[in-house]
Amino acid sequence: MKANKLTTAIGEITTQGYTVIDDFLQPAQLKSVKALLARINGQFLGRNNFEGGKTERIYSLLAYDKVIQDIVEDARIMAICEAFLEDNFLLTTSQSICIHPGETPQPWHADDVFYSIPRPRPMVGLSTVIAIDDFSAENGGTEIVPGSxxxxxxxxxxxxxxxDNERDSAFAERMASQSIALEMPAGACVVFAGNTLHRGGENKSNGPRQALSNQYCQPWARTIENFFLSVPRELVREMSPKLHSLLGYSVLSPFMGQVSGSHPLKTLEPGYLPPVSRLKPPC
Ligand SMILES: O=C(O)CCC(=O)C(=O)O
Incomplete structure (x- = not known):
C-alpha cells in the first residue's frame, strides 16, 4: 500500500472507525476464493441469531487454502494492524460468511465486545470483511455506524x-438510523476498529452474499478461535513466519505464550514432545 493510502486508511479508521480498500483482491485471488467456497460451502448453518439461521460460516478458513493464508497476511492489512495493535498481534478468527436470501439482519455488535473493558476505550482488535459477491443494501452488505x-x-x-438486540426495537431503530450499508464491489474490503458497531445486513435479494472475515487482536487478548486446536501442526509448519506469529506461535515479550519455558515455535520442530511427555512412565 502506498504511504499516502496507508495514511488515509489509518486516518479514516481513527476518525470514523472504518475504511474501505476498493481494489483489495486481485482478480485471480477472487476467482480462487469463489472456487474454494463453492467446494466447501453447503455443510453448516448458523446455530443462533448472531451466526444467522440462513447464514453459513466456515471457521479456521485459512487452514483450507493458501489463497486465504495470503489474504490473512496481506501487507496492507498488516500495516494497518501495526498502526493500531501491539507487536505480535494475533489472528482471532478467519471465516467465510455466506448470507443466504431471506436472512434477517444480524444483531448490532462490536467485534471486540467480548473484552469487558468499559467503553470508551481503544480497540482491542481490528476486523476485515472482504466482499466475494458485490455488496448492496439489498443483499446484506455490512452495515456500519460511523464514529461509534x-x-x-x-x-x-x-x-x-x-x-439478540433486534428484540429491543428502540435500540435497533436508533442504530439503523445512524448506520450506512456498505455497497462495494466483489474484491473490496472494509477494515474497521474492533469497537465499531456494525452488523451483517438482511438479505432481501434472491442470491447469496458471500464474504470473508479475518479479524486480528492484541497479543494479550484471548482469541475467538483456538487455532492451536483447529489448525493441525503439519499445516502450520508449512506456513510463513508471519502466519506462525498470527496463529500464536509467538510471544508477547518477554514470555507470555511460552510453552514449558520454550518459544512456541519449538513445538513445530519435527518430533517435538512437551517435557512432561519425555519423562519415563513410573515403574
Ligand atoms: O457479514 C457481515 O457483513 C458482518 C458479519 C459480522 O459482523 C460478524 O459476524 O461478526
Whole structure:
C-alpha cells in the first residue's frame, strides 16, 4: 500500500472507525476464493441469531487454502494492524460468511465486545470483511455506524452485549438510523476498529452474499478461535513466519505464550514432545 493510502486508511479508521480498500483482491485471488467456497460451502448453518439461521460460516478458513493464508497476511492489512495493535498481534478468527436470501439482519455488535473493558476505550482488535459477491443494501452488505468506535457504553445503551438486540426495537431503530450499508464491489474490503458497531445486513435479494472475515487482536487478548486446536501442526509448519506469529506461535515479550519455558515455535520442530511427555512412565 502506498504511504499516502496507508495514511488515509489509518486516518479514516481513527476518525470514523472504518475504511474501505476498493481494489483489495486481485482478480485471480477472487476467482480462487469463489472456487474454494463453492467446494466447501453447503455443510453448516448458523446455530443462533448472531451466526444467522440462513447464514453459513466456515471457521479456521485459512487452514483450507493458501489463497486465504495470503489474504490473512496481506501487507496492507498488516500495516494497518501495526498502526493500531501491539507487536505480535494475533489472528482471532478467519471465516467465510455466506448470507443466504431471506436472512434477517444480524444483531448490532462490536467485534471486540467480548473484552469487558468499559467503553470508551481503544480497540482491542481490528476486523476485515472482504466482499466475494458485490455488496448492496439489498443483499446484506455490512452495515456500519460511523464514529461509534468512540461511543461509551452509556451512549450505545440497549442490549448490545446480549447478541439478540433486534428484540429491543428502540435500540435497533436508533442504530439503523445512524448506520450506512456498505455497497462495494466483489474484491473490496472494509477494515474497521474492533469497537465499531456494525452488523451483517438482511438479505432481501434472491442470491447469496458471500464474504470473508479475518479479524486480528492484541497479543494479550484471548482469541475467538483456538487455532492451536483447529489448525493441525503439519499445516502450520508449512506456513510463513508471519502466519506462525498470527496463529500464536509467538510471544508477547518477554514470555507470555511460552510453552514449558520454550518459544512456541519449538513445538513445530519435527518430533517435538512437551517435557512432561519425555519423562519415563513410573515403574
Ligand atoms: O457479514 C457481515 O457483513 C458482518 C458479519 C459480522 O459482523 C460478524 O459476524 O461478526
Amino acid at each position: 468506535h468512540l461511543w461509551s457504553d452509556e451512549k450505545i445503551g440497549g442490549d448490545y452485549r446480549e447478541g
